[in-house]
Amino acid sequence: MSERRKIEFDYSGVDTDRMRVNVGPQHPSTHGVLRLEVELEGEIVTEVVPHIGYLHRCFEKHAEAMTYPQVIPYIDRMDYISSMNNEWPYVIAIEEMCGIKVPEKVEYIRVICAELNRIANHQIAVATFGLDAGAFTPFLYLFRDREWILNLFERISGGRLLYNYFCVGGVRGDVYPTFKEDCLDIVRQVRATNKEIMDLLIYNHIFVERTANIGILPVDVAINYGCSGPVLRGSGFPYDLRRSEPYSIYDRFDFDVQVGKGEVGTVGDCWDRNIVRMREMEESCKIIEQAVAQMPDTGDVFEAIPKKIRVPKGEIYRAAENPKGELGFYIVSDGGQKPFRVRPRATSFINLSVLPEISKGYMLADLILILGSIDIVLGEVDR
């Protein structure tokens, strides 16, 4: 890489106007229906006010009205890019309340599905972040690979995007005979493409110039705002629920928690958050390889599924590491067939709250990049 040159402009002689600009809710770069009210001084952002609620789909109302298994499709539609991961904390919480022990094979199927979906989510995140920076080609490459993951999910669950695959006590269908080979094929392909993307996008000089030293999120601010996932790890704090509070069978796998190191700029800038996602894809590949090697071939995936779910009275909070961060469900049961209340800890909502803090003092064009690097899904923000 050539030497980076710092360009300083003297804005003191430039006559600028203060103005308020409305970005969204229908805007190609807001990743959904987010509305940002931006105050500008010339082209420098001085204040950002996010307005949300354009995709409020009444999740808690639905959770009150539905029985425990019927809530799962609505959980799919919260963070619709990573449905498999979303379902997991919910079913873990109910299994724990009912005291159900899940068969060994199911745990491995769940790990493989969740990690494949993590790869698919990060592929979309990197692809759309590239689009925000003006790079269209990586989008095409990453979506080509994502189709293979979706095809595998379609074979096991029947859905391309929203799966409703995990259920309390097991999964809705057994895997097909060549499942393991297909997983390893996908891992091979993802590795090959990621190597290409590293040259094409991540270490591209234009991309580095656009994203390094932009939207710096100091680690103390990230912790104060409650950020998690790649946003927090991009700031250099190694917090990953799979490692710090291993749920399911994650303590059996060997993988690293990737953190941002400020290789091309400052720790916690947009580039760091993005490289954490790229490296996490590789970690997911490692976990999938180990899980495929350890997964038992025989076993009944339906044996622990209860005929009727009766959850004893009580309350529980269980969280899992979603691709976007810590997603948790707080479930209150009154002993009936329907949950009394299901309250999600929505990662995207909490990560979005840091946007006004870190986007001050940058250009309007950089605001779009900072928003893209946080990687929000409005279905989860508004619920």
Place this chain on the structure above:
Amino acid sequence: MGLLDRLDNPYNFGGIILGTLEDLLNWGRSKSDWYLHFGLACCAIEFMAANASHFDFMRFGTIPRASPRQADFMIVSGTVTLKMAERIVRLYEQMADPKYVLSMGSCANCGGPYWEHGYHVLKGVDRIIPVDVYIPGCPPRPEAFLEGMILLQSKINKQEIFKKRKRLEEEMKNMNQ
């Protein structure tokens, strides 16, 4: 496609294409649709998949436009909430005639899974703007979306332009009498 069949074999007619002006206009309109993508929810991700390398939506001659003033048709993909509804109407009104609407997914068609308890969900985008093509599914597969696009093109191909005005004038006359 009447016009294209004649283009395939130009020598029989000495390089002359015979057809009506209506055919020509409809052909132009259906083969170069520019769209305003109103991505709202999950269906927008399937639409992105349809737009990417596997399904290649742009082979229909479509180009994404960020401004409604340059768009020919609007794709409403996802759950329409009450807060969003007025924005959709406003953007629809900003589009220039002739304009079409493609409603993608169960939520935009009728409210979908949020039909019963969704107190903040509009039960179908056709309650606020006229819809030309409905694509069912939650979310629809990209193939289903492409099928919807073919249906929209065939609808544009069959539309009346001149006869319609004549017919409407006569109807107005009859009404006045």
